[in-house]
Amino acid sequence: MEKWDDNKAWFLVLPVFLVVAFSAIIPLMTVVNYSVQDIMAPGQGIFVGPEWYREVLHDPRLHEAFLRQLIYSFTVLAIEIPLGIAVALTLPSKGWKVSACLVLLALPLLIPWNVVGTIWVVFSRPDIGLAGVTINELLGIPYNYTADPMDSWLTVVIMDIWHWTPLVVLLCYAGLQAIPEAYYQAAKIDGASRWAVFRFIQLPKMRGVLMIAVLLRFMDSFMIYTEPFVLTGGGPGNSTTFLSQFLTKMAIGQFDLGPAAAFSLIYFLVILLLSYIFYTVITNLGKGVAK
């Protein structure tokens, strides 16, 4: 659609700008301010320039947390996106069953994040939780998410899959619903296989919603805090201490405001950069596919 050229449109955007800027700009500037100062007491800071940045970038604990975060986010994306597509393909296309499925699917999305953590605490407890007891007693596999780092990590991943795959399903379902019936009829006449229909009709048509799904899931999983905080508290050891937890410990636990602020800005830029890469890659992938 050709758009009108009109700078007066700015008046329509102004309210959004003001509301977001109110909460975004001053706090962000405060963070920038902290990141270049050594703060002894409120109101007493000494300008230290890039020192905190240098310190934070050379912190091996931060490198570990960063690596852990990357592995976590990519694991979660690698499972949730294909699973979401698969489940979306199995959803019925009309009738009351769709409504029922959609409402059920949305349930995990509507639970406050610390409640999600609480649910999984009791669900996976080896003594009283359904999953914990089943895995230990019925399957005979020793499982204890509070003691074993691997179990703990897996529990956080499965919790995230449980929590967020529905979002991917909803988005993919939206994409699938938008495909005109004529496409499927044409494929039938050509005798296309189920796989060909998926590969050349459904997948390309889902590109737009998949982009949103990948970006939203990436951003949110990269910033995950509340759920692992409630479930494992970052432990055992540091096995589930992701970047946000590391940062919060630094800023509130140890009150290292300067380094925490410097780290915050680096964190933000990393998310920005990776989101941009995802955006570019997915846009270009689409160009190779016949439309």
Added chain:
Amino acid sequence: MKVNGRQIVLLLYLGFLLLPIYWLVNMSFQTTEEILGTFSLVPEKFTLANYRMIFTDSSWYMGYINSIKYVLLNTVISLSVALPAAYAFSRFRFLGDKHMFFWLLTNRMSPPAVFLLPFFNFYQTVGLFDTHIAVALAHCLFNVPLAVWILEGFMSGIPREIDETAFIDGYSFPRFFFTIFIPLVKAGIGVTAFFCFMFSWVELLLARTLTTVNAKPIAATMTRTISAAGMDWGGLAAAGVLTMIPGAIVIWFVRNYMAKGFALGRV
């Protein structure tokens, strides 16, 4: 009804989805002693005591009222600023439009943990600390960009000829916008409202940081119980079950449109 592979996959998935929720509901009807003492698939001594406790203790039920207040405020603010902006993005090319759109999205990428302390200071300075409006405004940071994004998709799906015809017929912009355009994007508004409601309802960190007593959300009330000596699992489970209900009601209203918004328009 024939059962095929696809239905089996779907049923398995729904089972995985519902089991943890079932476990929470199951616990909410048990006493804390039964929860900790025995492993039972259904409540042996069915009790409503946990729910009664929540509905009679004001420090519990006020949590729900506070949460609902700021969530509704946030939804109203997000929608009313996002509607004109989304219209501008879907209809006009203007100086810096792409940058503005991207800047909005970057606010969704800033980890709330980054902002906790500055937010606390800032809202205290402007005198909004521990008010519902403070949480509502803070949540705008991630809801407004999303609202603009979804609404823009819906609006781009509406042909521009409708605008042109209305203006030729002598409609002023506000009259056209409110009497013709908004009714056309009703579905989009419903979907957007759902997403704003959802993300504001589930957020804990900012809401907890910006409130102490008067506007304390339910999710924060629940963390208090977690840290108390001798955890009240039954009460916690009942509170958890109740947090799902408002969202489930909202979703029932928008279920038919919920998924459509994202499929329209450009990304």
